Amino acid sequence: MNGVWVRATAATTAAVLLVTTGGGDASAVPGEDPADYGVIGGFGLGDPYFPHAGNGGYDVQHYDVDLTYSGRKGGEVDAAVTVNARAAQSLSAFSLDFRGPAISSVTVEGRPARHERDGQELMIIPPRMIPAGQTFTAVVRYAGRPGPMPDGPLGTYGWIPTRDGAVVLSQPDGAPTWLPVNDHPSDKATYSFRITVPKGLRAVANGRPGRVVRRGGRTTYEWAEDSPMASYLATVAIGRFRMRRGRAGRIPVITAVDPKFRGSAERVHRTTIKAVRWAEKMFGRYPFATAGAVVDDPQLDYALETQERPVYAGFVPSEEFIVHELAHQWFGNSVSVRNWRDIWLNEGFATYAEWLWRERGERGGRHRGTAEQVFRRYYRMPGDSSVFRPPPGVPGRKDMFGFSVYTRGAMCLHALRRRVGDRAFFAILREWARTHRDGSATTPEFVRLSERISGRDLDGLFRAWLYGKGKPRRW
Structure with a gap:
């Protein structure tokens, strides 16, 4: 991974060092004075279509997402995202991808860390150098209103407000609208979610359901994705869902359907069970702990194979549509x-x-x-x-x-x-x-x-x- 020259600001001067394994070259920024620059390792993982996505200086092991949804008009949230990672090289600074609301604070290993934002890059300067091979924890807190990301030919995606809540559909690079993340499919990690919503709403996410805690007019829903997951496949869906639970053999199947589509809830649920059983015969053992679906109300008219629980946004899927999104659990999600x-x-x-x-x-x-x-x-x-x-x-x-x-x-x-x-x-x-x-x-x-x-x-x-x-x- 080659170094990328980044303009040094007052906050980063003398704090940003060369932290890449491949070095840097001042000629990478023609016409600029190299004396104005420090070097940050691995801005972008070199993807041909999204060259600025991701960071090669570390490998994320786990994300812990603690998010409170206010339910007020505008959909304000208050979130703390904990990133557990291993340094691939010595790090005097590193970046996360984030386009979301204003940041309240950043800590690294429990100590306040300086941070700056430039476009999708959230640059973090820890109080001490992180040695190569060391695991470390960064916590990013933010508050405000996440929103969608319109992108011409790729459509609208990211954090999508709905009539009664919100839903996340992030393919290909929409995860940073709500999640400080190493946003590239090659850096997969496990996730845990604690989503707190007002009474009367439900929160659904990837993986296995955990505790449901009701307190003071609010309910906290816990979910855990224990299999490595690409960031664009992470989802949170908040709304007045009707829930269906069943099994496809050994696999629990959990389906959440917006009341607008309640008449189709049972059909979507049963077809999902049938399709999981069929796909196991075709492609081998189902790769995750649970399966299911989310049918929500935003009029986007597309689906996303969010891990374990595909989202159908604004329509009731046909059999073939369900088969398509479930096949992605093998081809796209697991692999x-x-x-x-x-x-x-x-x-x-x-x-x-x-x-x-x-x-x-x-x-x-x-x-x-x-x-x-x-x-x-x-x-x-x-x-x-x-x-x-x-x-x-x-x-x-x-x-x-x-x-x-x-x-x-x-x-x-x-x-x-x-x-x-x-x-x-x-x-x-x-x-x-x-x-x-x-x-x-x-x-x-x-x-x-x-x-x-x-x-x-x-x-x-x-x-x-x-x-x-x-x-x-x-x-």
Whole structure:
């Protein structure tokens, strides 16, 4: 990780040192005087689409989120976020990603720490150098009104106020609207939540439910995500939800539905149970402690595969929609992308799960269409259509959720299935989920795994389907 030059202000002069392993170069900022700069290590993890996201100087182990929602008009919150991390190098300063409300205080190892904000960067200067390899704790307190993050082609996401509360949908970089965080999918961590709301509201988050404490007209809900989770998958949903609880085999299923959609609550819950059982047969053991869904009221008309409990924002999902978001629990959540350019590893896989559901689901079969039939129907589309453009392996930032990433990505998997046969293909999917469980991975790793299991040279196939312009003709 190379150093990044950052202008030294009165608060950081003489306190900011070179803390990267790769060093820095004054020429990185043409036309500026190097004497005006200190060096902060690892601003940004080098993601091709979000170069400023994350920090390479440390690895977060756990986030503890203690958040109180006032319930007053405007949705004010008061929060304390504790970040437990391990220093990857000696740190005289480090940054978190944060775009949220005004900060009340920052401490490191229990002592006050100086801090500054510049765009999404919250720079923290601890009172003492943190040695490489040492674990440390930082606590960031803030108060105010978090809000959404509108981003043109990527839509609106982050902390979203709702009619009776709020809901968090953070893909790809919306977590900093409410959470001081190392905001990159390659730095996964466990989470605990304590969400306090006024009487009459409920709070739902990722993972296992814990204690519910009622005191003085307020209720505190505790949740714990014990499996490593990418920051964009963390969610909090606050509202007057109707709750459903059940099981998919050994897996508890918890579904929260806004009263607006209460007539569909049981169907969403039962379909989720059915889809979890089916997906375990396809992809292997379910990777998390619980499953479920949140159906809330903001009129965003999209869903997000928030870990263990996908959120459907403003609509009641169909069977295929539920299957798609649950497939992400294996492909995207348990196995996360190491950089956002490889987003097809999430969306292509989840879309192909929909095709498999039509083919092999409880009501699947010829009357619903096989994956081969779906593939052929899309392949008949013109080469300049959105099915094929842009190539899903390099979609570019503005098209990272474009139709081709989903559809041509799924077609790539079906082309692989055609080439290697069903036995090898489903072995590849299960081994991918097993090998990289709780971690992150890349497209080259998937290609190598596919070649190892199938015993075939597949470079041409993946090049044609992921990186070639227009409709693939030969592969």
